[in-house]
Amino acid sequence: MILKGQHVLSVKDFSLDLIHELFAVADNMRPYATRQKVTRVLEGAILGNMFFEPSTRTRVSFGCAFNLLGGEVRETTGLSSSALAKGESLYDTAQVLSGYSDIICMRHPDAGSVAEFAIGSRVPVINGGDGPNEHPTQALLDLFTIQKELSRQGRDIQELSLTMLGDLKHGRTVHSLCQLLSLYRGLKVQLVSPQALAMPTQYVDILENAGHQVVVSDKLDEGLPSANIIYQTRIQEERFATQAEANRYRGYFRLNKQVYSEHCQPNAVIMHPLPRDSRNDANELDNDLNLEPGLAIFRQTDNGVLVRMALFACILGVEDQLSKYERPVNWFPGLDPLRG
Ligand code: CP
Numbered sequence: 001m002i003l004k005g006q007h008v009l010s011v012k013d014f015s016l017d018l019i020h021e022l023f024a025v026a027d028n029m030r031p032y033a034t035r036q037k038v039t040r041v042l043e044g045a046i047l048g049n050m051f052f053e054p055s056t057r058t059r060v061s062f063g064c065a066f067n068l069l070g071g072e073v074r075e076t077t078g079l080s081s082s083a084l085a086k087g088e089s090l091y092d093t094a095q096v097l098s099g100y101s102d103i104i105c106m107r108h109p110d111a112g113s114v115a116e117f118a119i120g121s122r123v124p125v126i127n128g129g130d131g132p133n134e135h136p137t138q139a140l141l142d143l144f145t146i147q148k149e150l151s152r153q154g155r156d157i158q159e160l161s162l163t164m165l166g167d168l169k170h171g172r173t174v175h176s177l178c179q180l181l182s183l184y185r186g187l188k189v190q191l192v193s194p195q196a197l198a199m200p201t202q203y204v205d206i207l208e209n210a211g212h213q214v215v216v217s218d219k220l221d222e223g224l225p226s227a228n229i230i231y232q233t234r235i236q237e238e239r240f241a242t243q244a245e246a247n248r249y250r251g252y253f254r255l256n257k258q259v260y261s262e263h264c265q266p267n268a269v270i271m272h273p274l275p276r277d278s279r280n281d282a283n284e285l286d287n288d289l290n291l292e293p294g295l296a297i298f299r300q301t302d303n304g305v306l307v308r309m310a311l312f313a314c315i316l317g318v319e320d321q322l323s324k325y326e327r328p329v330n331w332f333p334g335l336d337p338l339r340g
Contacts, residue, residue, distance in 0.1 A: 003314040017119030019078040026310035040070035041325040048101035049075040065308035139176035148270040161188040164222045166233035168199035173273040178203040182210040190224030224263040256286035
């Protein structure tokens with residue numbers, strides 16, 4: 001596969017054919033991710049998991065995905081606990097860490113930093129999020145989830161009517177998702193945000209140039225009724241100049257059971273890259289939606305393991321050898337951790 005030995009720094013690296021190939025491999029990962037079987041195909045390989053910005057699901061799911069393929073994980077979290085805090089360059093750090101690892105995942109607060117790191121790396125590097133710029137593996141798992149959720153409704157991706165909601169200015173996940181959606185033609189996309197947090201023009205242009213029907217609005221109730229998938233985002237307070245400025249938008253576009261019942265299609269799918277801000281004054285995606293069948297946020301996080309396993313397998317060139325190194329599980333597998 002074309003991914004073998006490659007860095008994954010941007011969604012721009014992906015064609016539709018490549019995505020289809022990757023998603024087919026992700027589907028093959030389900031027996032291992034659900035602990036029906038074990039594969040040791042990456043036994044002996046080491047992932048360097050370098051997270052210089054807070055993360056729960058990206059960091060842990062990269063680690064789990066590598067472990068589920070039989071590999072080992074070494075981690076650094078936080079700039080202050082690495083030698084970057086002593087003035088070491090990204091180039092030197094990459095040279096050193098790539099001597100210890102077979103592949104590296106990295107998150108960093110600065111746009112372009114992961115690409116700069118990759119220049120010094122002797123092994124493939126995966127971008128786990130570089131500041132407000134990109135989050136390519138999140139966009140891939142989001143697209144994978146959109147396809148699965150539409151399929152549950154008996155729909156094809158061409159029937160997608162997607163509403164992206166919230167802080168579209170700073171949200172790197174929606175920036176990356178817009179670029180992936182530009183590989184398709186003729187979709188419906190509604191972009192709903194406060195005017196000051198609108199989707200940057202470059203991404204609106206990307207969607208329009210792909211022939212999508214794009215509606216930009218600052219009114220919550222305008223963007224919801226036509227959507228079969230709603231993608232809520234968090235106000236990215238860490239990207240604002242001051243906390244006071246971020247606070248102006250807390251709780252601005254709150255999606256709760258009442259709004260969902262009043263304005264959304266029955267069983268409209270709700271996605272969110274997470275974390276959702278569940279503090280009382282924010283509560284952008286209310287807990288009173290937790291039992292709605294359309295709430296796909298935890299199916300989305302589960303899908304992240306499948307897609308990240310597929311990326312590791314393809315980049316390290318073992319996607320055709322999974323079953324050769326498989327064996328039954330030794331323990332009681334419990335509940336299906338990936339909810340179908
Ligand atoms: N979606 C996402 O990137 O979550 P984390 O910040 O927890 O990794």
